[in-house]
Amino acid sequence: MALTTYYTATTLDGYIADSDNSLSWLFEADSGDNSDFPSFFASIGAFAMGRTTWEWVIDHEDLRSDPAKWHGYYGDVPAWVFSNRSLDPVPGVDARFVRGEVRPVHAEMVAAAGEKDIWLVGGGDLAGQFADAGLLDQLIVGVAPVTLGAGAPLLPRRLPSTRLTLTSVRQVHQFAYLTYAVS
Secondary structure (H helix, E strand, C coil): CCCEEEEEEEECCCEEECCCCCCHHHHHCCCCCCCCHHHHHHCEEEEEEEHHHHHHHHHHCCCCCCCHHHHHHHCCCCEEEECCCCCCCCCCCCEEEECCCHHHHHHHHHHHHCCCEEEEEECHHHHHHHHHCCCCCEEEEEEECCCCCCCEECCCCCCCHHHEEEEEEEEECCEEEEEEEEC
């Protein structure tokens, strides 16, 4: 059965983006050449993100000028973008803009993914909505050696320890990767 995983990086103080919704802090941290993202993404058949993440990726990577870069990162894996406002598509990018409850969208994603897994890119509130609906199976969090003091929280809701089981801890250069099963 396919897993729905929130795979993300966070600061030591629990933020996934700074107060300006930037991820620049992440690219300043030394993750080395041993990132497991390529092998993780090989297992992904569909992924979802919120509007802020979509806009950051599109702007940061200048994908409106060069949409082919999207395929270099994500291939032909379909993406669902949750937003309460209209967003402009990027030509050639399989991004499906949705709003509302996560449950019916998750069913679409599972169907599209086939035997592969679902990746929740971010933000934390979107991942929290999947957790609230009982649709989040796993958290994989790369903890970076940096603090921000403020910003977008990793998961802005309470998940009690009775719902989280630590299944793996490993070090990749300066990052500590924590994997939790979510019940």
